[in-house]
């Protein structure tokens with residue numbers, strides 16, 4: 241905390257004016273992205289979330305479920321030493337945030353080491369990200385999702401696309417620079433809209449052939465270059481189910497690490513109740529249907545995935561609460577008369 245205040249004072253951020261805790265944290269993170277030396281020092285007293293080939297480290301929680309343990313940099317140095325690894329590996333950590341108590345948070349991928357030997361030195365197991373999404377509670381997910389996306393971006397964007405030379409990251413990992421031509425690269429994400437279409441009394445849910453059996457979700461689609469969010473919603477609904485959107489409104493957003501890194505923009509939309517004939521685009525979807533509020537409430541309550549009964553179709557279920565699709569569907573159901 242003292243070091244934290246020193247950096248803020250030096251950069252003029254901590255002055256006579258009162259800054260809220262949130263503002264001072266954000267200003268501190270801004271400084272760490274700009275100043276490599278300050279970031280290096282912050283790492284020494286920071287907490288580090290571990291990954292192995294992009295699989296996060298998960299620990300069984302005392303009262304059930306799983307959490308993502310954070311290691312102290314000093315403990316991690318000891319572990320790296322025991323595994324015969326140079327402590328400089330720690331410098332590859334990337335900055336992901338700062339806790340409310342002003343502890344800086346970093347993520348590090350130990351993929352160069354053997355998974356089992358790392359697991360023998362820590363409490364927990366490295367779990368593939370999709371599985372981790374089902375095991376973790378909503379609180380841990382944004383941090384893990386952000387770390388995964390940033391680590392992945394650095395691992396897959398190492399070269400300058402103009403000069404073909406290796407680029408260098410800044411200490412925080414918020415950008416990469418090509419020292420041959422000065423080109424700067426920032427982490428990328430793709431904007432995606434996710435839309436719950438309603439005709440006033442029913443809502444439209446659809447499934448792709450790749451979804452788990454029985455799972456239906458809201459319509460989703462990547463934004464094309466040059467499109468507004470509104471245009472993407474209208475195009476995706478027309479493309480996927482052959483309907484024309486009359487009105488739409490934004491309700492929330494979520495970072496989503498699959499398949500790469502997306503910013504999910506969630507919207508509700510309505511169509512004319514007199515023009516609800518669905519025409520499913522079979523290249524994109526396996527099925528799309530209208531559901532009553534009662535059917536949607538049952539799907540929301542169902543265990544995921546539901547137990548299969550021999551000779552019966554799998555009951556309809558929806559994505560878990562950790563997906564913004566669930567929030568959209570729940571919001572709509574809550575607005576319908578009981």
Ligand SMILES: NC(=O)C1=CN([C@@H]2O[C@H](COP(=O)(O)OP(=O)(O)OC[C@H]3O[C@@H](n4cnc5c(N)ncnc54)[C@H](O)[C@@H]3O)[C@@H](O)[C@H]2O)C=CC1
Pocket residue numbers: 430432434457458459460461462494496498499502504524559563564565566
């Ligand atoms: N968090 C959530 O609640 C949900 C998230 N999603 C995510 O939304 C994403 C988009 O939904 P889809 O219906 O699959 O999109 P989509 O309807 O746009 O179809 C996918 C196709 O779009 C093309 N495409 C265009 N730009 C792309 C890009 N930047 N990256 C990859 N493919 C691109 C590809 O040909 C791909 O096969 C999915 O990847 C999925 O993970 C989907 C539903 C719920």
Ligand SMILES: [Mg+2]
Pocket residue numbers: 459460461480524
């Ligand atoms: Mg789609």
